[in-house]
Amino acid sequence: MQQQSFGDRLTQAVLSKENAVCVGLDPRWEPLPPALRPAEGSSLETVAKAFEQFCIEIIDVVHSLVPVVKPQSAFFEELGPAGVVALARVCHYASSKGLLVIMDAKRNDIGSTATAYAKAYLGNQGQSPFGADSLTVSPYLGSDSLEPFIDRCRQAQAGIFVLVKTSNPGSGFMQDLRCDEQTIAERVADYVQDQSRRFASSNTAYGSIGAVVGATYPEQLKEMRLRMPNSWILIPGYGAQGGAAADVVPGMDRQGLGAIVNSSRGIIFAHENPKYKQASSWQAAVEMSTREMIASLRNALAQRDEVL
Secondary structure, eight states: OOOOOHHHHHHHHHHHHTSOEEEEEOOOSTTSOTTTOOOTTOOHHHHHHHHHHHHHHHHHHHTTTOSEEEEBHHHHHTTTHHHHHHHHHHHHHHHHTTOEEEEEEEEOOOHHHHHHHHHHHBOTTTTSSSOBSEEEEOOTTOHHHHHHHHHHHHHHTOEEEEEEEOSSGGGHHHHTOEETTEEHHHHHHHHHHHHHHHHOSSTTSOOSEEEEEOTTOHHHHHHHHHHOTTOOEEEOOBGGGSBOHHHHGGGSOTTSOSEEEEESHHHHTGGGSGGGTTOSSHHHHHHHHHHHHHHHHHHHHHHHHHHO
């Protein structure tokens, strides 16, 4: 039996877990729990093993709570070959625990190079070396640079999240520029919506070609939700970057679908937050923070729906 599309798998995962939380796996040496932190000056291989163990233990905590995780490839690549091997193992472990995996690598190129990137990352169940269900992609080389990734999505029943309006303060440098009576971000959003509609299993379903829109720009998030009715939206910027639950729920529909909300530091390094100092372990702090985020999003959704 053919695997469902990524868009439909994500819909089912969010409905099953009854929340849209995405846990970002962004391991770094300094804030690692002391029990896992290698001695200063340790080899890259030793640090890579610590990162892998850290992420695996996080997955063990959150896999029954949330639908998706998002490894950030940069923190693994920084460690060289050992880090890349650890990244692949983390992705495969997350999949084995029933989580969808978004590889946050922001890849982009043209022609055969883009195809190679797409084949490297996209496709679970042995279809690619990393086995990711989805990949973040930059659109700024043009539509032809996205086509190989979209083709791969069709082949492997995978998905991509295209950078539309990112959460960083300098995003307006390019994304807010106006061209032909629309911003560059709006032009990219229209392209994403067109492609996602083609993947959608019905007129009201969410397709496999999604967008990245930051929680730090809530008004634009509202506009982008209307502009891309068939597109999943990956929302970074929650928590540590300043985005609140009320800022992100405009990206969701009445069922709580249509968007997934990423939190990295606020969850994986919760043991550093005084709020969780009573936690029995760093893993317990991760669970407490995750459950708190789930509750916050549910409450914000309920309050929004009461107003509507």
